[in-house]
Amino acid sequence: MKNFMVDQSLKELTEHRTVVLPIACYETTINQNINGYIPLHWHDEFQFVLIVKGEAIFQINEENITVQEGEGLFINSGCLHMAKDKNDSDCAYICLNVSPGFVLSQELYTTHVNPYMQATNIPFLLLEPKELWAKNILDSIMKINQLIKQNPPYFEIDISLHLTLIWKNLIINGIELEYEQTEVTKSHRMKQMLNWIHLHYPEKILLEDIARAGQLSRSECCRYFKRMLKKTPLNYVTDFRIQKSLMLLQQPESNVTDVAYQVDFNSTSYFIDKFRKSMNMTPLAYKKYKNTSPFVK
Missing domain, CATH: 2.60.120.280 (Regulatory protein AraC)
Structure with missing residues (x-):
């Protein structure tokens, strides 16, 4: 499985059925x-x-x-x-x-x-x-x-x-089951914020927008992301935009500048810098690599 598809809420879209069973x-x-x-x-x-x-x-x-x-x-x-x-x-x-x-x-x-x-x-x-x-x-x-x-x-x-x-x-391993409503609420709020980012990543995103999606203050929103994802909300947005750029770069007709703007980097040089730090290569090098790699799709 080379291309891992999820929807805006990060729910996996893969059809989990390889035989007549679910x-x-x-x-x-x-x-x-x-x-x-x-x-x-x-x-x-x-x-x-x-x-x-x-x-x-x-x-x-x-x-x-x-x-x-x-x-x-x-x-x-x-x-x-x-x-x-x-x-x-x-x-x-x-x-x-x-x-x-x-x-x-x-x-x-x-x-x-x-x-x-x-x-x-x-x-x-x-x-x-x-x-x-x-x-x-x-x-x-x-x-x-x-x-x-x-x-x-x-x-x-x-x-x-x-x-x-x-x-x-x-x-039979004997683990004692526990249920805490606060944990359920935390998970739900995190998914709400991630869902909002994945719907709006091509637009300008502010910390206030993400916090509002999770019905949290800005500081509490930052704590959620630090605790769950080990990064700030806006760093997550940048990483997600890089992730979305990968499929776009694999399209034969795409170019780096167009892809940068499609995922809301308003500077090609800034996109290249962030991409290099994330992927250890430039967007152009990635594009060329994928065009010659057996794992393009």
Whole structure:
């Protein structure tokens, strides 16, 4: 998956369905993404990750965590997350996304699935193979990936069985569920501000505009971004504009000056400077590289 599509609210647009079941299971190499990393996004599906090569730094909501080869992650529904390669390790992982309503039967969903979706103290769980429950989950992720590749008779039933095993092992680790309305409100406000930026990035944006979208003061808005994204709101705007410029630069007829203005840089030289700091190359060099790279699309 080279081009990672999200909507204005950062909700992933990828269709999470690779078989007749409401799941997707695929292998991805982080640095082959158009951005060179997996950008910030969220989705309604649960996500299970198994690192098969290298190591990655995942950010889930406010927390950063390093995940090494052989380890994995459970990322809860609706949580903002992103991933970057660590130490140029050419990190690759299997990603399993599954609709919460498909994990267990409808009769068991209310009791055994929904409480975990709502729990604010489980944005993610690190899956370490030294823990038996986690090893069982990682093994099932691998088996589901193999089943989809091999397509044996009745493989959909086998996938359903492995999903049941995954969920049983996840809940038997004994974590105490907690629910805090303040955490829900924080997440909602952050998504509102990000959504506003993604709708208005081609326009002039002031800190007051972003804060108003989240119903916050300017200082509280800055605290949200520092805590969640480790950068200021306006630095995030600049980074997002650079991200949006990548697709534009890949169009054969585009030129650097036009792209700069399309993403609301009112100076080509300023755009080039910010682009170089973000991507370690100039926009023109990036354009030429993508025109000759096998990973253009």
